Amino acid sequence: MSGRDRDAAGRARNARPRDGLGRPMPYGEAGVERQPEGVVRAPAETVREAQRLLDAGMPFHAHEVFEDAWKSGPEAEAPLWRGLAQLAVGLTHAARGNAVGGARLLRRGAGQIAGLGTPYGIDTAGLARWAGALAGRVADGDRIDAAREAPRLTPG
Incomplete structure (x- = not known):
């Protein structure tokens, strides 16, 4: 038997604790x-939970919420949730100091959501502008604090 961590179903799943940006920490920390x-949420609940995590400086965890919506929702909505997940993981990489990956994912996510309107009140045009501006700053070497840079998903 391998020494890999496994979940209750026997699938490989790293059980190491993680920090707020999703980085693995030593066992016991x-x-x-x-x-x-795999949580299925209503779209409004997805937006609320992801915003809570973004505001707390935990974009990696917000990315997982968006990923659940992407994988469990209607296929027609996949570009929205996938793009939002890419924005959150782009912010994660930027806050970890990975300028190349952060900027790339922010731009990719912006491209996914640009032009989608305001589904569920989400300001996709504003988020695309936010992501483009942040990607430029990240590429220029700015240090990013995830909580301070957290976007507003909906106006107000």
Whole structure:
């Protein structure tokens, strides 16, 4: 038997604790509680939970919420949720200091959501502008604090 961590179903799943940006920490350290995987939420609930995590400086965890919506929702909505997940993971990489990956994912996510209007009140045009501006700053070497840079998903 391998020494890999496994979940209750026997699938490989790293059990190491994670910090607020999703980085693995040593076993035994106190980490941030993980988002449960595979949760099916109503769109408004997805937006609320992701915004809470973004505001807390936890974009990696917000990415997991968006990923659940992308994988469990209607196929027609996949570009929205996938693009939002890419924005969140782009912010994650930027805050970790990975300028190349952060800028790339922010731009990719912006491209996914640009022109989608305002589904569920989400300001996709504003988010695309935010992501483009942040990607430029990240590429220029700005240090990013995830909580301070957290976008507003909906106006107000």
